[in-house]
Amino acid sequence: MEDKNTMEFWIFSLDDPNLYRFYNTQADNVSLYYILYIEEANIDLSAEAKEVLHLRNETILLIDRYLLPIYNRMPLKGYLILLTEEFCEMDAIKALLKLVFFHNTPEGITDLGTVTEDQKKCLSLIYEEYNNTADNLRALILKTLTVNLLLSSTINFSPQLKSGHLLNYALQCMDLVNKHATHERNKSFYVNELGTTEKILTEALQVIFKKTFKELLIYRTVIEALQLLVFTNKSVSQIAHELNYDASGFNKLFLKWKGMAPKNIRTNYRKIIHDIENIY
Numbered sequence: 107m108e109d110k111n112t113m114e115f116w117i118f119s120l121d122d123p124n125l126y127r128f129y130n131t132q133a134d135n136v137s138l139y140y141i142l143y144i145e146e147a148n149i150d151l152s153a154e155a156k157e158v159l160h161l162r163n164e165t166i167l168l169i170d171r172y173l174l175p176i177y178n179r180m181p182l183k184g185y186l187i188l189l190t191e192e193f194c195e196m197d198a199i200k201a202l203l204k205l206v207f208f209h210n211t212p213e214g215i216t217d218l219g220t221v222t223e224d225q226k227k228c229l230s231l232i233y234e235e236y237n238n239t240a241d242n243l244r245a246l247i248l249k250t251l252t253v254n255l256l257l258s259s260t261i262n263f264s265p266q267l268k269s270g271h272l273l274n275y276a277l278q279c280m281d282l283v284n285k286h287a288t289h290e291r292n293k294s295f296y297v298n299e300l301g302t303t304e305k306i307l308t309e310a311l312q313v314i315f316k317k318t319f320k321e322l323l324i325y326r327t328v329i330e331a332l333q334l335l336v337f338t339n340k341s342v343s344q345i346a347h348e349l350n351y352d353a354s355g356f357n358k359l360f361l362k363w364k365g366m367a368p369k370n371i372r373t374n375y376r377k378i379i380h381d382i383e384n385i386y
Contacts, residue, residue, distance in 0.1 A: 115189045140169045149182070193245075
């Protein structure tokens with residue numbers, strides 16, 4: 107019999123107290139992917155906060171791990187699907203997962219828009235199958251349903267999915283950037299690790315992600331910095347040093363990508379969290 111706790115795949119209702127406890131045990135697991143289905147978001151927050159967090163009814167958000175504690179503080183109706191690359195097994199499915207989850211905004215949120223009827227049915231089937239009595243087909247069925255859900259979200263990615271070797275280079279580069287961005291910014295390092303040429307890597311990143319190598323590198327650094335700014339009490343200068351930036355360079359990084367200084371980013375996010383905690 108298949109134990110659902112060994113599948114590298116989990117589902118939690120957003121009001122499940124075990125969700126945050128699970129998150130605390132998995133917070134450093136960078137291979138986890140988070141699919142947040144918000145069925146109802148009828149909450150009393152400012153329009154600005156709702157816009158930042160993409161809060162509305164019937165929507166799917168792909169979120170970076172550092173954001174989960176914010177959503178977990180709110181009385182949202184829906185559920186969270188978490189899975190790892192290991193759950194996907196096949197390289198083609200792993201590639202699809204990574205492509206869909208590449209966030210297009212430095213906030214660490216990809217908004218897939220209002221849920222379609224087909225997506226709603228798929229989400230419902232995933233939830234039901236996960237909570238059904240365990241059997242040997244559970245993992246296969248969940249995998250198939252998850253792939254269908256991901257495919258329904260890739261309409262805008264269809265040209266990239268057909269790009270063959272360029273897709274592989276881009277996704278492998280993303281993996282390397284996730285591991286090394288805070289301490290290795292030399293493009294030649296990534297070219298050598300991938301065993302390709304600078305020209306091919308540049309083309310791959312442009313075709314697949316519509317980004318330059320520098321933009322990809324900065325994006326990953328911004329995501330890491332946001333987590334430290336919002337959820338730690340380290341000073342801005344400490345965080346800059348930890349990410350191998352001087353104070354001036356770190357400030358310019360955020361001014362370019364977010365339009366405001368790191369200290370203002372921290373203030374804005376903490377105000378949102380403070381408002382949530384005061385209301386709920």
